[in-house]
Amino acid sequence: xxxxxxxxxxxxxxxxxxxxxxxxxxxxxxxxxxxxxxxxxxxxxxxxxxxxxxxxxxxxxxxxxxxxxxxxxxxxxxxxxxxxxxxxxxxxxxxxxxxxxxxxxxxxxxxxxxxxxxxxxxxxxxxxxxxxxxxxxxxxxxxxxxxxxxxxxxxxxxxxxxxxxxxxxxxxxxxxxxxxxxxxxxxxxxxxxxxxxxxxxxxxxxxxxxxxxxxxxxxxxxxxxxxxxxxxxxxxxxxxxxxxxxxxxxxxxxxxxxxxxxxxxxxxxxxxxxxxxxxxxxxxxxxxxxxxxxxxxxxxxxxxxxxxxxxxxxxxxxxxxxxxxxxxxxxxxxxxxxxxxxxxxxxxxxxxxxxxxxxxxxxxxxxxxxxxxxxxxxxxxxxxxxxxxxxxxxxxxxxxxxxxxxxxxxxxxxxxxxxxxxxxxxxxxxxxxxxxxxxxxxxxxxxxxxxxxxxxxxxxxxxxxxxxxxxxxxxxxxxxxxxxxxxxxxxxxxxxxxxxxxxxxxxxxxxxxxxxxxxxxxxxxxxxxxxxxxxxxxxxxxxxxxxxxxxxxxxxxxxxxxxxxxxxxxxxxxxxxxxxxxxxxxxxxxxxxxxxxxxxxxxxxxxxxxxxxxxxxxxxxxxxxxxxxxxxxxxxxxxxxxxxxxxxxxxxxxxxxxxxxxxxxxxxxxxxxxxxxxxxxxxxxxxxxxxxxxxxxxxxxxxxxxxxxxxxxxxxxxxxxxxxxx
Numbered sequence: 185x186x187x188x189x190x191x192x193x194x195x196x197x198x199x200x201x202x203x204x205x206x207x208x209x210x211x212x213x214x215x216x217x218x219x220x221x222x223x224x225x226x227x228x229x230x231x232x233x234x235x236x237x238x239x240x241x242x243x244x245x246x247x248x249x250x251x252x253x254x255x256x257x258x259x260x261x262x263x264x265x266x267x268x269x270x271x272x273x274x275x276x277x278x279x280x281x282x283x284x285x286x287x288x289x290x291x292x293x294x295x296x297x298x299x300x301x302x303x304x305x306x307x308x309x310x311x312x313x314x315x316x317x318x319x320x321x322x323x324x325x326x327x328x329x330x331x332x333x334x335x336x337x338x339x340x341x342x343x344x345x346x347x348x349x350x351x352x353x354x355x356x357x358x359x360x361x362x363x364x365x366x367x368x369x370x371x372x373x374x375x376x377x378x379x380x381x382x383x384x385x386x387x388x389x390x391x392x393x394x395x396x397x398x399x400x401x402x403x404x405x406x407x408x409x410x411x412x413x414x415x416x417x418x419x420x421x422x423x424x425x426x427x428x429x430x431x432x433x434x435x436x437x438x439x440x441x442x443x444x445x446x447x448x449x450x451x452x453x454x455x456x457x458x459x460x461x462x463x464x465x466x467x468x469x470x471x472x473x474x475x476x477x478x479x480x481x482x483x484x485x486x487x488x489x490x491x492x493x494x495x496x497x498x499x500x501x502x503x504x505x506x507x508x509x510x511x512x513x514x515x516x517x518x519x520x521x522x523x524x525x526x527x528x529x530x531x532x533x534x535x536x537x538x539x540x541x542x543x544x545x546x547x548x549x550x551x552x553x554x555x556x557x558x559x560x561x562x563x564x565x566x567x568x569x570x571x572x573x574x575x576x577x578x579x580x581x582x583x584x585x586x587x588x589x590x591x592x593x594x595x596x597x598x599x600x601x602x603x604x605x606x607x608x609x610x611x612x613x614x615x616x617x618x619x620x621x622x623x624x625x626x627x628x629x630x631x632x633x634x635x636x637x638x639x640x641x642x643x644x645x646x647x648x649x650x651x652x653x654x655x656x657x658x659x660x661x662x663x664x665x666x667x668x669x670x671x672x673x674x675x676x677x678x679x680x681x682x683x684x685x686x687x688x689x690x691x692x693x694x695x696x697x698x699x700x701x702x703x704x705x706x707x708x709x710x711x712x713x714x715x716x717x718x719x720x721x722x723x724x725x726x727x728x729x730x731x732x733x734x735x736x737x738x739x740x741x742x743x744x745x746x747x748x749x750x751x752x753x754x755x756x757x758x759x760x761x762x763x764x765x766x767x768x769x770x771x772x773x774x775x776x777x778x779x780x781x782x783x784x785x786x787x788x789x790x791x792x793x794x795x796x797x798x799x800x801x802x803x804x805x806x807x808x809x810x811x812x813x814x815x816x817x818x819x820x821x822x823x824x825x826x827x828x829x830x831x832x833x834x835x836x837x838x839x840x841x842x843x844x845x846x847x848x849x850x851x852x853x854x855x856x857x858x859x860x861x862x863x864x865x866x867x868x869x870x871x872x873x874x875x876x877x878x879x880x881x882x883x884x885x886x887x888x889x890x891x892x893x894x895x896x897x898x899x900x901x902x903x904x905x906x907x908x909x910x
Contacts, residue, residue, distance in 0.1 A: 311337025395441025738766025780809025
């Protein structure tokens, strides 16, 4: 029996061995209650010790040194750039981190990186403690304080026409002080401070460009409101003007050009003519009251991000990240997610909808007076994130109603189901390795067992034309279910473990298994294997009779066809099947033969074979097929080993999996499209879904052994058997 630890599939360490005996006993729960749609998350981490990407730990992908992430930005090609202090810069293509190898004399290598931004020409602008750097993909250009008037570049903003704004610090004697803003028009730099403009203060942060090209910034130490620069003059927004508060913590915009301010009391939004306050304690879910109440009704925000769909993400000083939409909220913290710290200093949403969280305390006091002591600067401005946390919320399928069966509301026990059938009365039959034969009829479960408990473990079945049900027993060979009783069938000492059963056109009974393929007729067995027939293997996965009476068999060495006296091999050399491991054979209502293999699907229309090993939308590559079923509407349902349930309507594909349903796990062992219009599936998962997963934080070994970091709970962990109504 295969063991699957979904979240730690790649962690082949001693815990898996330790728990194997438990998991083998807890792979399947079967059960029944309606499931509401819940958001489905996929978390990732990139740290200085390892990465956790695509549900697997990658020890070779890590951030440089003992360094902290300070900023993150996405370029026009979808590449993510990650800034790390102490001269670290990495690009991320979705799979691997790459070092762009900036030269030693580049500020990005010699200084600490504080900020990043990208322009429309895909130039990367890098703010460092030594000055500004422009990287065009090939050349690195240093722009020092003699041009910008600013030494340490703490923030960067780029207009739609690639004009550059920066802010930061300038050295004055032995200390660094806030330097105001510098503007680059493509040819020259202009510096704005309290001495040469009407800017109210030189401490600026959260530089943001609106859709008119104007610059917005938080001004002062979160106590002077915000400023807007239209290219000529600075306008202040504070308690004495339009926003009725001096405390602006962060600014955000999206493609609509609207602006949002994060304040202690709520989120302020500008609709183009006026500012509207969405209070934390009255505009959003009461759940937020608990967070605000700990701070006298306020929330200390560090960062703000607004998606193009209007979703608001708020990074807080000590309460993690808060997702705000309408009156709904979610709070992401170290306690319920892999967030590295509860201080979230930046949130970015990339083109694929992933949210990138940069953690660490942010102190605008440091932006005013840069400490001479470098260690003091580190502790004040950004504190130990040591990595970056990423997650994506997947779109859920809304046209399907799922009913899930588990052991919380039924008497069913642990076990695995590898085939599902339907009798003439519409009863749904499920052989179960832990519970005998389960029959669901009129909403009620009935369980049937052999008179020997040891011989009541079934995984596969065959529904004969006369309504007899043949069962593959783990111990004792083939059994027969008829008139409510399970009895023995004629034993075959040569067949080994049974994998498939069928009648041929002469009503002879065929059985395929690990000992070859056998025929039972007139009370006698005839076995075809390497000793009794010219077969390339004794491993057979399935046997099937089509509507024309042709008998097919799927083996570990290709497809076979019976001519009445001998088996003919149709191997991959003759037909380019996706794989020679033929796991499923069935026939659609239009007479086409469908093969499921370990690497895709093959279809035979009577004269020509066609093959599917890759699906572009949704992206599925080389699916391992466990079962295939067809409904009355012409839809094909395919149960896969790791890609959930696939549906093909003749022109397009739909994928039902853990990411987009909230009800399924990705290993679907059996599927049956029944006459009542419902689709029944069996899935398989591990006992670890019954508790929260612990995701990597410091090192994989530490996570496994000490269980010290944040957890993420998967929805409906015990589900094994489900019904979908389309």
